[in-house]
Amino acid sequence: MLLKKKHIAPYAMVSPYIIHFLAFIAFPVIFSLVLIFHHWNIIAPMEYVGLDNFYRLFHDKLFFKAIGNTLIFLIIHIPLQIIIALFLAEVLNQKIKLRGFFRAAFFLPVVISGVVVTYLWQQLYGYDTGLINRILVNLGLGRVGWIINPDMAMPSIAFMATWKNVGLYVVLFLVGLQSVPPHYYEAADLEGASHWQKFRYITLPSINPTIFMVVILSTLGGFSLFIEPYIMTGGGPLNSTLSAMLYIYKQGFFFYHMGYAATLGFFFALIILIVIIIQRKVVERES
Amino acid sequence: MDKLTIFLHITIFTISIGLLGCSADRSSSGNELLYWSSNNTYEIEFARAMVKSWNKQNPQVNIRFQPVPEGQSSEEVILAAVVGETTPDIYSNMWQGDVESYARAGVLIPLDTLDGFLDYINERCDKRVIEEITSTDGHIYQIPWKINPIMLIYNEKLLSQIGFNQPPRTYEDFLEAGRRFHKDTDGDGYVDRWIGYAEVVVTWWQRFFDFYPLYLAASKGKALIKDNEVVFDNQDAIDVFRFLRKLYANNYFSLERLSARQDVFLSGIIATRFTGPWEIRHAERFKPKGFRYSFSTIPVPSDTLQNIYTYGDPKNIVIFNTCDNPAQAWQFLKFITNKQNDLKFLQMTRQLPRRKHLAKDSTFASFFDNNPKMIPFARQARYVKGTDSSPVLKEVFDIISREYEACVVYGEKSAKQAVRNAAEAARLIVR
Numbered sequence: 193m194l195l196k197k198k199h200i201a202p203y204a205m206v207s208p209y210i211i212h213f214l215a216f217i218a219f220p221v222i223f224s225l226v227l228i229f230h231h232w233n234i235i236a237p238m239e240y241v242g243l244d245n246f247y248r249l250f251h252d253k254l255f256f257k258a259i260g261n262t263l264i265f266l267i268i269h270i271p272l273q274i275i276i277a278l279f280l281a282e283v284l285n286q287k288i289k290l291r292g293f294f295r296a297a298f299f300l301p302v303v304i305s306g307v308v309v310t311y312l313w314q315q316l317y318g319y320d321t322g323l324i325n326r327i328l329v330n331l332g333l334g335r336v337g338w339i340i341n342p343d344m345a346m347p348s349i350a351f352m353a354t355w356k357n358v359g360l361y362v363v364l365f366l367v368g369l370q371s372v373p374p375h376y377y378e379a380a381d382l383e384g385a386s387h388w389q390k391f392r393y394i395t396l397p398s399i400n401p402t403i404f405m406v407v408i409l410s411t412l413g414g415f416s417l418f419i420e421p422y423i424m425t426g427g428g429p430l431n432s433t434l435s436a437m438l439y440i441y442k443q444g445f446f447f448y449h450m451g452y453a454a455t456l457g458f459f460f461a462l463i464i465l466i467v468i469i470i471q472r473k474v475v476e477r478e479s
Numbered sequence: 480m481d482k483l484t485i486f487l488h489i490t491i492f493t494i495s496i497g498l499l500g501c502s503a504d505r506s507s508s509g510n511e512l513l514y515w516s517s518n519n520t521y522e523i524e525f526a527r528a529m530v531k532s533w534n535k536q537n538p539q540v541n542i543r544f545q546p547v548p549e550g551q552s553s554e555e556v557i558l559a560a561v562v563g564e565t566t567p568d569i570y571s572n573m574w575q576g577d578v579e580s581y582a583r584a585g586v587l588i589p590l591d592t593l594d595g596f597l598d599y600i601n602e603r604c605d606k607r608v609i610e611e612i613t614s615t616d617g618h619i620y621q622i623p624w625k626i627n628p629i630m631l632i633y634n635e636k637l638l639s640q641i642g643f644n645q646p647p648r649t650y651e652d653f654l655e656a657g658r659r660f661h662k663d664t665d666g667d668g669y670v671d672r673w674i675g676y677a678e679v680v681v682t683w684w685q686r687f688f689d690f691y692p693l694y695l696a697a698s699k700g701k702a703l704i705k706d707n708e709v710v711f712d713n714q715d716a717i718d719v720f721r722f723l724r725k726l727y728a729n730n731y732f733s734l735e736r737l738s739a740r741q742d743v744f745l746s747g748i749i750a751t752r753f754t755g756p757w758e759i760r761h762a763e764r765f766k767p768k769g770f771r772y773s774f775s776t777i778p779v780p781s782d783t784l785q786n787i788y789t790y791g792d793p794k795n796i797v798i799f800n801t802c803d804n805p806a807q808a809w810q811f812l813k814f815i816t817n818k819q820n821d822l823k824f825l826q827m828t829r830q831l832p833r834r835k836h837l838a839k840d841s842t843f844a845s846f847f848d849n850n851p852k853m854i855p856f857a858r859q860a861r862y863v864k865g866t867d868s869s870p871v872l873k874e875v876f877d878i879i880s881r882e883y884e885a886c887v888v889y890g891e892k893s894a895k896q897a898v899r900n901a902a903e904a905a906r907l908i909v910r
Contacts, residue, residue: 233870235561235584319735320671329667340679340734342889426680430889431881446683447874448558 227454234448245455255456257431258439259463261346265435266414268350273410274403277358281365282391295366299359306356306419313352314339314424339425342432349420349433357413361406368402369395404475411471415464436460511541512808517553517572517794518546521828526571528823529815540807547572561586561799568802569811571624575612575793576866576873582620583870588798589618593809603816605835607700612795615707615868622812623833625824626791627755628859629692631778632762635771637750646751646775650722653778657731660750673733675726675751676743680736681884683876688753690883691876692790693719695864696777700788704867704875709909711879712902718780720894723887734888745770753777755792756829756856774855791863793833818842829853831860871908878904 228245230238249255284295301309316323317338325335338348376394385393396403417435421427427434427442440460444453516526523546530544545567550556553572560566561581573581581587590596596619600609604623612621633646641659643652657674664672677689695701698715726732737743744752745766752758762772776787796816798808814820821832822842829850837843838857847854866872879901886897 233580233584234558235581235586314736320669320733320737321740329669335669337734426682428679428681428884430885430891431681442877445555446877447871 224454224457227451228458230451232450234450238451241451245452246459248452249455249459254431254434255436255439258434258436259460261432261434262415262417262436264346265350265353265417266411268347269353269414270407270410272350272354273358273361274406276354277361277406278365280358280362281369282395284362285366285369295362298362301356302359304356307423309352309356310420310423313348313355317348317352317424339433340429342428342430345425345429345433349417349424352424353414353417353420357410361410364402364406365399368399372398400475404472407471407475408468411467412464415460415467510539510804511543512569512802512804512811513567514542514544514569514811515547515567515571516544518549519828522546522572522830525824525827528827529820533811533814537810540804540811542811564801566799566801568804568808569796569798571796571815572794573621573797574866575621575795578612578621578795578797579614579868579872580870581797582614582616582618586800587620588800588802588805588808589620590622590798590809591619593805595813596809599813603834608833608835611865613868621795621797622816623793623865624796624816625828625830626793626833626860626863626865627757627830628856628863629688629753629755629790629792630774630776630855630859631751632744632754632758632772632774633751634744634747635773636769637747646773647778648776648784649781650718650778651781654722654725654729654731656750657726657729661729661731670730670733671748673749674731675753676733676737676749677723677753678736678738679734679884679888681877681880683873683880686876686880686883687790687792689723690719690879690887692753692777693722695788695790696779697783698788699783699786700862700864702867703879704869704872704905704909707869707909709875709902709905711905712898716898717894720883720886720897722778722780723883724890724894727888728890744772756831756853759852760829774852776859786862788862788864789859791833791860791865793863793865822846831856833860835861837861869909874908875905878908 227238229240229242231241231244232238280298284291284298288294315321319325319335319337319340322338324338328335337344339345372395376398377390380390380394416437418437418441421433421435421438422441425433427438436456437460440453440456443449443456514526514530516522526544526546530542533542547553547570548556550559554574554577557566557570557573557577561584566586578587582589591600600619600622604612608623609619612623613619631646637660638644638646638656641656643656643659647653647656653674660672660674661670662672663670678685691703694703694711694716697719698713701710701713701715703709703711723732727734733749737748740748742761742765743749745762762770766772777789779787796812798805798812802808815824816832818834818840819842821834824830824832825843825846831837831853834840837860838847838854843857847857869875882892882897882901882904885891886894892900
């Protein structure tokens with residue numbers, strides 16, 4: 193009996209997490225798997241529809257456009273993020289003046305709310321009164337329809353997302369750079385290697401695990417692109433910034449097609465899984 | 480007791496406590512009814528006054544009032560309440576477009592089954608309004624309560640400067656006003672003054688402030704969906720798309736979102752806007768010295784100048800089926816929508832009660848004499864339309880919105896093609 197009493201305490205202690213897990217992770221996942229085979233608008237009873245939601249998904253051109261848009265975002269965002277973050281980390285790893293200030297300054301956007309950042313950039317990107325276009329006009333250049341031109345809107349969002357998140361990756365790269373043994377560079381100096389050669393043949397291979405982590409984190413973050421297009425463009429112009437997450441959200445919470453939204457979510461999760469596996473294989477092979 | 484049993488007991492106990500905490504304070508019974516109003520300040524004041532007056536006169540049935548709880552939108556809060564079965568007995572801010580879905584889900588009381596309702600509704604509304612609020616199953620689930628007709632506000636001074644002493648009432652006039660008014664004021668090579676502005680976003684409800692009032696005006700109030708059939712594939716819709724396209728193509732309307740700036744109408748950046756009576760309070764408070772404005776009907780093709788319709792943005796009153804005493808709730812509804820209380824509503828909120836002969840009724844005459852800016856809205860009240868009865872109305876507006884963007888804003892397709900594509904896509908979901 194005494195032994196049994198002793199066992200109560202650990203269960204009691206983990207029960208808050210277990211309850212959280214059951215209520216907010218396990219139950220939603222199981223429930224969404226059930227929803228995949230139903231039509232449900234929340235207020236009326238669920239209606240079993242078999243594979244109807246999948247049939248609709250494979251005929252839904254807009255969803256595939258949204259996936260395409262998300263991939264375009266990733267193709268722009270990830271390399272941009274890595275290049276800028278690595279460059280800044282390399283600079284901030286040198287003994288420069290105000291190094292601490294710059295490290296904090298580049299990290300600041302990471303802790304600012306995504307909504308605030310998006311509103312800020314919406315003003316900067318303004319066609320008529322935006323600061324960027326004003327500068328361009330003062331320089332004698334033409335205005336750019338940053339978020340009103342369908343060809344420019346997604347790259348503009350990708351650039352903004354890079355600005356917002358780059359500080360986090362700078363920190364990760366800084367950690368990676370500082371873990372490279374200094375004697376590698378000393379040996380390279382003795383051999384007369386240039387700065388570029390040291391970067392190419394010592395730094396890059398040494399921080400490969402960090403690059404992999406940054407790619408994975410950026411990919412996951414990029415796939416969940418939502419706040420920026422939701423606030424800045426609503427998915428327009430001409431659906432050019434409609435991300436997959438925004439489309440799923442609209443199906444679920446604008447139109448209350450919960451079964452269909454769950455199906456889209458399930459399908460999209462599979463795509464993310466496949467992309468991550470491919471990335472992992474590629475990076476492993478490279479390293 | 481084994482470990483698993485103990486664990487299960489703890490888990491179930493904790494979940495039960497949580498769920499008890501989540502259950503709403505909805506203790507209304509037959510003698511006490513819960514009433515939710517909109518959370519607009521003026522409507523809260525009105526609702527409070529009404530409830531106080533009712534409770535004083537009817538001590539046997541107590542009404543408990545609270546504004547609809549805060550949320551991203553009142554529609555979402557109501558939906559959550561329906562799902563959680565924590566709806567109030569009475570709700571007075573129901574968007575007409577949502578009623579059909581709730582009616583089909585069986586969560587609303589069919590009001591036409593209540594004693595005296597049909598006499599009441601025939602006295603309050605004309606046949607056209609009754610037809611509009613009747614659900615597809617033939618029942619009426621809502622009392623048409625208030626409207627905010629969408630009209631054209633215009634800057635009198637700016638229009639007179641370009642030779643318009645009267646507001647532009649036709650497409651032709653409006654385009655001409657646009658041609659004369661749009662200007663590059665700072666000489667940087669870009670237009671920075673436009674005749675009007677509509678939000679260039681694809682959000683479905685934005686079309687209630689541009690396409691839909693223009694469509695109702697051009698078509699004399701035709702439906703988009705009738706008897707579960709898509710019926711907007713017509714010349715009126717094409718004309719509206721063409722008209723709006725010309726505004727954007729010629730830079731008479733701004734392509735850029737202007738909503739984050741200072742008020743573009745009051746600062747003279749635009750000379751007109753499609754808006755409702757709420758604009759009056761705002762303009763009176765913030766207008767610069769010497770600013771003169773007025774309201775006119777929505778522009779129409781030149782052969783449609785009589786009986787110009789618009790969207791009325793109606794909000795109605797419903798009784799949920801969680802109500803234990805619908806008969807008493809109905810008595811309360813009759814009380815807050817009687818003529819005298821409609822007058823109080825008008826005075827306190829500056830929103831129009833949806834009842835016939837509003838502009839001519841002597842009860843309301845002194846209000847309009849003292850508030851002449853409201854007179855155009857009172858006159859317009861006879862020619863307003865709400866939304867069609869369809870459970871997929873939002874999706875249909877979303878489809879229209881996407882075609883609107885492709886045709887009107889970016890000129891990617893012709894008006895005819897856009898309307899046809901919208902109708903085809905809408906037909907797939909309207910069953």
